[in-house]
Amino acid sequence: MTDDEVAQFIHQESFLNYCFNRNDEDVRYWEKWLAQNPEHVLQVEAMKQMLILMAEESRERLKQQHFSELQDRIAQSGQRQIIRKIRIWPRIAAAASILVFLSIGGYFLLHKKQPPQQIAQNHQPEIKPGGNKAILTLSNGQVISLTDAKKGKVAAQGNTIVNKTAAGVIEYATTKENSDNAVQPIYNTLSTPRGGRFEGKLPDGTYVILDAASSIKYQVNTTGKDRLVWITGQVHFNVTYDENHPFYVNVKGQVMKDLGTVFNINAYDDEPIIAVTLEEGSVSVSKGSQSVVLVPGEQAVTKAADNAIRVQQINVDNVIAWTKGQTSFQNEDIQKIMREVSRWYDVDVEYEGQIPNRQFDGSISRNANLSDLLKVLEFDNIHFKVNGKTITVKP
């Protein structure tokens, strides 16, 4: 495709919506198109950047001109002396010095005649994002690291074998029918450290995704009617519905009964609330004598201190963004963002001075290094000092 042909894309509103991130559907459409036409990724990315730069430059030119006209009119009105010409784009002016520095580095992306020069980073080593890490605790107390386990069998218990698939997910296989109801229940616990996440298929077929610093305890064999699991941290469920074996999730004294469902529970100890968000199907949430049934798009919010259950409408995509490798926020304060950062990057967070009470919207890949994420937040005048694994947030 020639550059002229790529330029023709701008006649399509959907392409512009993709470039300016204006419409999720169009963004998905073009991301899919690029995945199918990877040879055009660089051309399209360059076009997108160019359009954003054109948007910014044309805005600056017009607004400078219009503001300058306004200043002239104010001066003519004789009310007072002309107001000082305010330097437009103070932030960008400040950035100009950085720009010169950065552009010394790799000169042309596609011209590989010269290897790109390495820019001296500051002395801090990069803090990498979390990854696939978990341990499995068997009923006899044996602890198996799933992080290092090769694919194939990782454990055997009674009639059950635990396998790690090529995709890094654990699965259970039963060698023989569990027909004997007299057997003792066998429990396994899957847990992730800070900076880890893991996916697994429970013995009943229910698919779970564990976020960092989370765990789920479940029964491996079938001994009774109910399927019971206990969790900590944040877990996403896609429950295999079985009328005869209802599925219950226990967390901090509240019980969720699945009625054929995909849902997310966030119950970290350092979060002020427990949030149960329903993506599909139906789930009932009970605490004390209270009980509510959620419909998709609703979130049940509870606090440790009382039995009240509050139900609210919520942007589900935002809540489950973590399961799709994104960190996503809507109207969140910096403290909430930093709690998630602390879990995913396995760092400690401290605060210094008066942190402005602002709210943030946005999304960044969970594969980004910590420094990239902090850079993005720094655009908004929040500052960070990184010392080893401690991050200090400053106004």
Next chain:
Amino acid sequence: MAKGKDLKKEWDAFIQTESEQAFYDLYDHYHDYLMYIGVQKEIPIEKVKDCINDLFLYVFENRIKLQTVNHHHNYLVTIFLRSLFRKERFSSEESLLLDDEQLPDMPAYPSAEALYIQQNVQEQVAQILKNYIDRLSLTQAKMVYQKFYLGLTYEEIAQANGVAVKTVYNTILQAVAKLKKLIGTEHIGILSATSFPLLGALFLFFLRIL
């Protein structure tokens, strides 16, 4: 993107202390927002600009009187709309009614990503781009602004400015294609290589809303 209602602090700073920076911050926001509203209402961009400047001149000169205004956003938008439709009855009384219509928000704009690109663009490209936009005809610059920055549709721009949709298409396509040639294939990466991998794959946007 920041919303006008969130600029209460700036409004108060201007009204109470005549802060010039606050006055500019208000202009910085409302220039785009009111442009968007005006053009969407099929008013040519030149006239929209005049109404915006009338509004800000009035605000500048009547700071003391405007101390009674509590809801600056409704006030500014109401006065602007009246002026836009020639219902000129400027007053310091607060008007809470934006008639019966709910005005739309501007389409999303990836502010943080834009800032990131600006900060990391190769110096040569930045220079070419700035010279180029400065040399565009005013008509071209305005169309590029309305289309890319404000996110108006081709039809809305054509309608408001009394030209054919095809003219808007061609004007913008020419501006894009010519810049593409100027930047040239050598600079196709646009951003310096060290920062490139961050974009696209990783970086969506973070922006302050309050």
